[in-house]
Amino acid sequence: MSASSTLPPFDPADPLGLDDLLDDEDLSIRDTVRSWAAERVLPYVAEWYETGELPGIRELARELGSMGALGMSLSGYGCAGASAVQYGLACLELEAADSGIRSLVSVQGSLAMYAVHRFGSGEQKQTWLPRMASGEVIGCFGLTEPDHGSDPASMRTYARRDGADWVLTGRKTWITNGSVAGVAVVWARTEEGIRGFVVPTDSPGFSAPEIKHKWSLRASVTSELVMDDVRLPADAVLPEVTGLKGPLSCLSHARYGIVWGSMGAARACFEAAVDYARTREQFGRPIGGFQLTQAKLADMAVELHKGILLAHHLGRRMDAGRLRPEQISFGKLNNVREAIEICRTARTILGANGISLEYPVMRHATNLESVLTYEGTVEMHQLVLGKALTGLDAFR
Template sequence: MSDPSDLIDFDALLSAEERAVRDSVRSFVDSDIKAHIGQWYDKGVFPLEIVPELARLGLLGMHLEGYGCAGRSAVEYGLAGAELEAGDSGLRTFVSVQGSLAMGAIHKHGSQAQKAQWLPLMAAGEAIGCFGLTEPTAGSDPAAMTSYARRDGGDWVINGTKRWIGLASVAQIAIIWAQTDDGVRGFLVPTSTPGFTATPIEAKLSMRASIQCDVELVDVRLPADAVLPGAVGLSGPFSCLNEARYGIMWGAMGAARDSFEAALAYSKERLQFDKPLAGYQLTQQKLVNMALEINKGFLLALHLGRMKDAGRLAPEQISVGKLNNCREAIKIAREARTILGGNGITVDYSPLRHASNLESVRTYEGTDEVHTLIIGNKLTGIPAFR
């Protein structure tokens, strides 16, 4: 499958297996998503009916080993994420929350019993998970969280609030991070537990074909074995966030590529002053600049993906990919909209929808500012977060 934006024969850098994974996800998005996504976005719904197909394609926890997971490489996971986000950021977000965050937390930090109970169900799409870290007053600074889990005999009791928690209202299991006397710990909380309430956040201007929620925990009582034994302190949730951030650098470029393709196709068909828009120098300049950044963004993602597969990817390098590719993708989506003129503000065309979604994507899993400071700390050796 050739990409109109591919100026450098990017496919030559991929293996046959990597191309096959990408092409299978692209085919699914083209056949099952693109004809409907505008209406889903307009109505503010995420199509839960596609979850079985996401599972069948092996996309849920696809980079994890065992327990029914596909065990794919980091590059394959990234390529799949790019194709999902070419459909809509909400699709890649679902796979990220389910696989990188919720399943990733259990896989990295859970007990054997916790893994055996939940991971096969989640890989099969028979159970949905969510990841509760962010709070109303603790976003970029999760150490400021006020949710607290106290011991009560042999049980844990959690009280607190979380905000912007993806999938919480449709999840069966929640990974909730809370302060304890021994530092931040993660807990497996079945969403049917008394005192757990998830309320979808509505009237959004971004990520409309996606589910984000407020979560309230009031005297949520859990058994002793609900705690994730392998996670003590913020390094636990941060290790999961790095997985999600890695996927974003690919996904953002998928949204950018789809925006470019929509603008390119429109510019060839739309006549203005008796010739196609594509025949004008200013339009060609826009298209060239977009294509250049898409090629560079995918090369960056691929390089970092190869490093991740080799076990050499550092957190600040993930920040390089996330910051650069989100920043460039949103510029591309906005520029693509200008080629579409007034028609570009309708749901019939993808660029403005992508641009709106990318406002959220550049904010979650670390804002532009946070990733700038992470990279700045690496360059100078001076942390400037406070």
């Protein structure tokens, strides 16, 4: 028998055979999230995007909680305790539907819940994590400020002691989930350094006006957080961390999800381009039969599946406890940048139809413009890698 007769057939949807890296549980989780997104997001997301709303977000959160998708890679307190790869697969499938849905899950699990899980007291964990894991309570994460995005060390939000209490004052902006959150993890300057606070959003002096007129992440709730002398008890502070290492470690966890999620957006656009190229006829035959179109599709497939392979590699390293923040920067920088290029190339294949909401391409392309800069801009990740490569700090 020849060696070629034992080879599996070429799968256009998985040209590198990456499914061979997954076990049955991995595949089951991926397929469950994919089916949920196909039923609960894809039929409606174009309308949500057009109206700039995410109706039923609380119901969606409870459904995601029932699937174990909230705080998915955390253990205990009602969390699923899934592997990093399984969490990544979920992020990919969610963002293949829409970046706003993946952002809802990332902010809930990788930022707000992760902060409480890693740095919170036993009481804070028991109070918040089970309800957040189930989707009963939505969380948000307040770090970015109107004048301080890439430089959080210069934040102005301040917490001062008043007797046994803390009094929190300041503003945060571009906060996913803010207007619907029941709890906010807010980072603030104190006399002791930067500290994190667990803030119930019904606290007097706290408000979260929603940000409107966005042209990206329109199927997502984005808000400001305004703290006007919000009085908090002594035990509102996260006790296990002081300094920027707290919020930055949370961001690393969330950025890991973006490494996977961005490839979901890219995959959706690539699949739309392939389907369109097979059926759209010009000059008497499908445009997929022309060399220039095939060249575009081949290049898109190469970058898409290289990006997914990179995400797998980083996930295995995270599961082994060997993933460094610089490696996450490597993944976010590459995968988001390539995802945007894949979406733009898909738009050229679809021509004028590429800007229509009947197809997912322009929606994903505009969403990825936000993903490119949130949780670390291109420039910040380039400088993280530059410092790691040269040993020289170019940030200041």
